[in-house]
Amino acid sequence: MLPAPCRIQQVWDETDDTFTMELKPADAHRPFSFQAGQFNMLYVPGVGEIPISICGDPADTQSFRHTTRVVGVVTRAMRQFQPGDVLGVRGPFGSAWPIEEATGKDVVIVAGGIGLAPLRPALYRLLAQRGRYGKVVLLYGARTPQDMLFPHELERWRGKFDLEVYVTVDRATASWRGNVGVVTTLIPRAPFDATNAISLICGPEVMMRYTVRELQRRGVASTQIYVSMERNMKCAIGFCGHCQYGPAFICKDGPVFRFDRIEPIFGKAEV
Amino acid sequence: MTTTTLECIIKQQPFFADFPNKHLKLIVSCARNVRFDEGHALFHEGDVADQFYLVREGAVAVSVITPKGCVTVQTVGDGDILGWSWLFPPHRWHFDARVVRPTRALAFDGKCLRTKCDKDHDLGYELLRRFTRLVVERLEATRLQLLDIYGKNT
Numbered sequence: 327m328l329p330a331p332c333r334i335q336q337v338w339d340e341t342d343d344t345f346t347m348e349l350k351p352a353d354a355h356r357p358f359s360f361q362a363g364q365f366n367m368l369y370v371p372g373v374g375e376i377p378i379s380i381c382g383d384p385a386d387t388q389s390f391r392h393t394t395r396v397v398g399v400v401t402r403a404m405r406q407f408q409p410g411d412v413l414g415v416r417g418p419f420g421s422a423w424p425i426e427e428a429t430g431k432d433v434v435i436v437a438g439g440i441g442l443a444p445l446r447p448a449l450y451r452l453l454a455q456r457g458r459y460g461k462v463v464l465l466y467g468a469r470t471p472q473d474m475l476f477p478h479e480l481e482r483w484r485g486k487f488d489l490e491v492y493v494t495v496d497r498a499t500a501s502w503r504g505n506v507g508v509v510t511t512l513i514p515r516a517p518f519d520a521t522n523a524i525s526l527i528c529g530p531e532v533m534m535r536y537t538v539r540e541l542q543r544r545g546v547a548s549t550q551i552y553v554s555m556e557r558n559m560k561c562a563i564g565f566c567g568h569c570q571y572g573p574a575f576i577c578k579d580g581p582v583f584r585f586d587r588i589e590p591i592f593g594k595a596e597v
Numbered sequence: 598m599t600t601t602t603l604e605c606i607i608k609q610q611p612f613f614a615d616f617p618n619k620h621l622k623l624i625v626s627c628a629r630n631v632r633f634d635e636g637h638a639l640f641h642e643g644d645v646a647d648q649f650y651l652v653r654e655g656a657v658a659v660s661v662i663t664p665k666g667c668v669t670v671q672t673v674g675d676g677d678i679l680g681w682s683w684l685f686p687p688h689r690w691h692f693d694a695r696v697v698r699p700t701r702a703l704a705f706d707g708k709c710l711r712t713k714c715d716k717d718h719d720l721g722y723e724l725l726r727r728f729t730r731l732v733v734e735r736l737e738a739t740r741l742q743l744l745d746i747y748g749k750n751t
Contacts, residue, residue, distance in 0.1 A: 438747060473747060496741075496742045498668055499665075514611070532744065533747075
């Protein structure tokens with residue numbers, strides 16, 4: 327698959343090491359559609375190609391967004407992009423969050439750090455069809471108040487009567503008046519029916535491990551827990567094997583996995 | 598209109614789930630309803646710790662005074678227990694606690710409970726079992742905080 331040229335519309339900083347790009351296919355007749363949870367391979371000519379989750383609204387087929395942290399050569403190059411610059415996009419790839427399966431259930435979204443970015447499209451979908459679901463609860467943990475992603479959107483969501491939003495930070499500043507503690511501490515008192523709930527989790531793997539444990543302790547079945555996994559990806563189409571995860575490939579069997587299907591290998595250091 | 602008794606309120610709290618009925622009356626006799634406004638300082642580091650709290654509704658920030666000011670290390674909310682220093686000598690609080698949202702709580706007289714536990718070891722065992730689990734959960738959460746899982750180098 328060849329990368330399709332896409333033009334940068336906007337670039338802006340979310341935190342001191344995280345930024346968002348809004349892109350549009352260079353071919354205006356080529357709308358872009360994706361499912362919540364999927365990712366693209368973004369190619370910076372002469373530098374490299376990396377997988378990044380799509381974090382915008384799936385209902386918008388004219389443009390799409392990626393939020394990423396500056397961690398290496400490719401992301402450092404991307405951060406220098408200006409509106410009008412072009413990069414190559416292959417995708418979308420991978421499995422999606424189970425939005426249809428959530429119908430009639432309470433939905434508990436647990437996000438850690440930049441893990442909120444791949445979950446945001448799921449939240450957009452849920453809110454667009456709000457009547458189909460029971461309680462919708464967002465639990466978000468960030469390192470510090472300054473590291474929170476999408477703070478204005480979080481505030482807007484908190485103001486909605488049909489969405490429960492709980493935010494916590496691991497480390498507080500002297501001026502922070504909000505909750506302090508790891509995101510797992512929000513689970514015991516989050517308002518949802520564990521016997522009829524589905525949970526979507528994304529964040530560092532250690533955070534997901536403890537979150538799953540806390541949800542299970544609360545009574546949520548492993549078949550109702552979904553996690554988004556991450557491994558090094560190169561081809562994104564299941565050929566190269568770089569993203570092999572036990573018997574699966576993250577690029578085509580994931581990144582979203584139903585937890586019971588990976589429970590035997592989840593958290594194993596060798597896998 | 599029915600009056601909800603202290604016993605009913607305590608029975609409903611997850612911390613006291615499955616608490617043996619024969620010991621519940623002893624717990625109730627050491628408990629009282631309390632209410633605090635936002636900003637109220639519950640206790641300061643070094644104060645005598647002769648009680649613990651069960652937050653029914655609200656939020657309390659557990660904090661440490663640092664050169665940069667008062668820094669919250671944990672927020673205790675609905676259904677959470679605040680305080681285990683009442684159990685161990687020298688029975689002094691190790692942190693500051695300040696109410697960050699109007700809070701209704703149950704305050705338990707630690708001195709009263711220590712005396713009862715000395716006389717009734719089964720009661721002591723039930724309480725220690727619960728407080729040990731609480732301490733383990735808080736330790737686990739603190740270790741996760743220390744890991745800095747969202748940090749740049751993780």
